Amino acid sequence: MATTTGTADPSLNKEYTQDTTSQDHANNGLNGVNNTAPRGYDYGGNPLAHTNTGESARYPAFGGEFQPGLYKPTTHRKFANPAPLGLSAFALTTFVLSLINIGVRGVTAPNMVVAAAFGYGGLVQLLAGMWEMAVGNTFGATALSSYGGFWISLAIVLTPGGFDIEAAYVTSATDVTGTIAFNNAFGYFLIGWFIFTTILLVCTLRSTVAFFFLFLFLDLAFLFLAIARFQQSDAGAPNVPCNKAGGYFGLFAAFMAWYNALAGLADDSNSFFVIPVAHFPWSDKARQSRSGNKTERETV
Secondary structure, eight states: OOOSSSOOGGGGGGHSOOOHHHHHHHTTTSSTTOOOOOOOOOGGGGGGGGOOOOGGBOOOOOOGTOOOOOOOOOOOOOOOOHHHHHHHHHHHHHHHHHHHTTTTGOOOOGGGHHHHHHIIIIIIIHHHHHHHHTOOHHHEEEEEEHOOOOOOOHHHHHOTTTSSSSGGGGSSSTTTHHHHHHHHHHHHHHHHHHHHHHHHHOOOOOOBHHHHHHHHHHHHHHHHHHHHHHHHOSSSOHHHHHHHHHHHHHHHHHHHHHHHHHHHHHOOTSSSOOOOOOOOSSSSHHHHHTTTOTTTTTTT
């Protein structure tokens, strides 16, 4: 039997009477039920024994909520989960730029990504990060807001004739010295994001496999794209193999972001299946499973 929480009138609280997304994923979608009721442990009759119920309950890491570790369930949630929106905005913009970096169908000019970087990967992802603050997710707010800022700043750099970023280095089409200086400066920019992504990557080591690989692939993408700028030719052209490697890792990161977004969107109210979520063996969820102790989110 499944239990629910929410307002006195269940029909007025869809988020809590039907919100099985993160709960289902705790069990990889077992039976598609809402499993929030605590087990009736006695603990030797100790009236002071603490059990994780209500406000003290902790859910396992879940990429669909953009939560890298144990987190509190949202009580009387007034807002929808903003993580899938931010992940989708990041994924699409990264997908387009990565195809250009690879040179698919001969396209190498990055101008087309400017629109997506300003509107979707930038503005929409930044707003999703702000809503992560509203729901109390520090990691999600930091990551989504920061990468939203990344896309806006990249769009500023790539906007032709608008901000004259490249023109400050390259004075003419034959200015090789200026082109080399611009590539080096762009490499510094990418290395900074590589360092930031590494910090976030460390925070996902106890989360889910898909969540971890999202940041691992993104980290490698930044690294190889930065190396491509530093290892440029004498004419100031970025290193092609490294640039393509960064593009491929960017593609992998985009698909991982879409996978995590789908995991946060799909539940038994809108999908015939729940996206499987694999936890690392050393994660809290995996340790609980091995010990045979059921959590509040498992079937009672």
